[in-house]
Amino acid sequence: MIDPVVLFFLLGVFARVLRSDLRVPEPLYDALSIYLLVALGLKGGAELSSALAPSLAGQALLAVAMGCVLPLLAFALLRHLGRLDRSNAAAIAAHYGSVSVVTFAAGLTYLSSRGIASEPTMPLFVALLEVPGLLVGVMLARMGRGRSDGAARVGLGPILRDALVGKSVVLLIGGLLAGALLGPDGLAPVKPFFGDLFKGALCLFMLELGLIAGGQLGALRQAGPFLAAFALLVPPVFGAIGAGFGWLMGLSHGGIALMATLAASASYIAAPAAMRMSVPEANPALSISIVLGVTFPFNLLAGIPLYERMAARIAGSA
Amino acid sequence: MTGLHVRKLVTVVCETSLERRVLETLREAGASGYTMSDVRGGGARGERGGDWEGGRSVEIKVLCDEGTAQRLVDALIDRYSADYALALWVADVTVARPSKFT
Numbered sequence: 001m002i003d004p005v006v007l008f009f010l011l012g013v014f015a016r017v018l019r020s021d022l023r024v025p026e027p028l029y030d031a032l033s034i035y036l037l038v039a040l041g042l043k044g045g046a047e048l049s050s051a052l053a054p055s056l057a058g059q060a061l062l063a064v065a066m067g068c069v070l071p072l073l074a075f076a077l078l079r080h081l082g083r084l085d086r087s088n089a090a091a092i093a094a095h096y097g098s099v100s101v102v103t104f105a106a107g108l109t110y111l112s113s114r115g116i117a118s119e120p121t122m123p124l125f126v127a128l129l130e131v132p133g134l135l136v137g138v139m140l141a142r143m144g145r146g147r148s149d150g151a152a153r154v155g156l157g158p159i160l161r162d163a164l165v166g167k168s169v170v171l172l173i174g175g176l177l178a179g180a181l182l183g184p185d186g187l188a189p190v191k192p193f194f195g196d197l198f199k200g201a202l203c204l205f206m207l208e209l210g211l212i213a214g215g216q217l218g219a220l221r222q223a224g225p226f227l228a229a230f231a232l233l234v235p236p237v238f239g240a241i242g243a244g245f246g247w248l249m250g251l252s253h254g255g256i257a258l259m260a261t262l263a264a265s266a267s268y269i270a271a272p273a274a275m276r277m278s279v280p281e282a283n284p285a286l287s288i289s290i291v292l293g294v295t296f297p298f299n300l301l302a303g304i305p306l307y308e309r310m311a312a313r314i315a316g317s318a
Numbered sequence: 319m320t321g322l323h324v325r326k327l328v329t330v331v332c333e334t335s336l337e338r339r340v341l342e343t344l345r346e347a348g349a350s351g352y353t354m355s356d357v358r359g360g361g362a363r364g365e366r367g368g369d370w371e372g373g374r375s376v377e378i379k380v381l382c383d384e385g386t387a388q389r390l391v392d393a394l395i396d397r398y399s400a401d402y403a404l405a406l407w408v409a410d411v412t413v414a415r416p417s418k419f420t
Binding site: 023024026029208211212215219268269272273276277280281284285288 | 365374
């Protein structure tokens with residue numbers, strides 16, 4: 001069964017490659033991203049009010065630990081195998097250490113279309129996982145240079161602040177809290193909008209992402225074969241690590257699959273913004289082209305089903 | 319009849335990640351106001367189509383006196399021209415109320 005979300009992504013890629021005049025207006029893109037974040041938060045929050053896991057603090061710590069380990073691993077690979085300079089290696093590591101909410105949303109719809117449930121706390125882990133990768137990336141970039149050349153660079157404090165009050169964290173956590181406060185009954189009036197329309201909105205968003213990803217294919221040549229291979233091989237490896245963390249966290253089949261999806265995903269919104277501020281000498285085209293041109297399509301087309309299978313094995317329900 | 323006076327119009331086009339810091343630089347230089355809009359374009363750092371977060375650009379216009387314009391241009395080029403998508407230019411314009419644009 002082909003997922004409509006995947007088809008619309010491919011349509012966007014083809015439209016861009018064929019140089020169609022199709023363009024998703026910026027306000028619609030912004031509106032859709034706000035809608036998706038709120039809907040994800042609300043969905044988790046509504047179920048959260050009925051079943052709060054007592055082990056939540058431990059799970060959250062493990063999620064943050066994963067968010068710190070992955071960028072370090074990516075950095076080591078990029079520096080030692082890829083021989084990248086410190087700034088570019090750190091910036092790319094931050095992208096792969098942080099997460100992509102849309103990839104998570106695609107994973108969630110993949111699971112729900114197969115009737116696989118996951119923990120309502122998952123959106124909380126998305127919000128938690130977005131931040132550590134960015135901070136680790138900035139610190140890795142800093143380690144190699146003196147304190148004197150910082151005029152145009154932004155420190156860790158503002159990066160942390162920007163990440164914590166950034167659109168995605170505010171809306172995910174805000175949606176979770178609102179959903180938990182309102183409960184299933186309180187959310188009933190908005191469910192047609194935030195629940196039933198979710199997948200359709202995701203399709204439109206994927207169309208736009210396809211257009212953007214298609215536009216990155218040319219820049220892949222600049223990135224070169226090592227980075228292209230990195231972008232293709234890291235998702236399954238990081239996905240397996242994420243599945244391991246999901247197992248440590250004691251998550252269900254669906255939860256493990258989503259942790260694997262998050263670990264395999266790479267940020268293309270929060271990370272580029274943070275890296276432009278803190279590591280401006282890194283070439284943004286390198287990271288964006290591999291994240292959107294290779295890693296995101298891979299996760300969407302092949303990765304998510306793979307992570308679901310991994311999770312099924314681990315959870316013992318295959 | 320209102321007198322006409324020459325002032326500088328500084329136009330800065332840059333990636334949105336610089337927006338906040340350009341506005342800070344503007345205040346430091348002593349400019350009294352600005353006008354900003356979202357724009358699209360392309361240049362040495364590729365096409366900036368404005369369709370998603372990573373590819374957006376802004377245009378910031380500042381009317382000011384010559385001293386402020388010079389401080390602003392110097393600070394922006396010194397801090398940001400090496401690593402960011404940034405273009406700026408300065409033009410002479412005529413205004414009716416010079417005290418409004420310092």
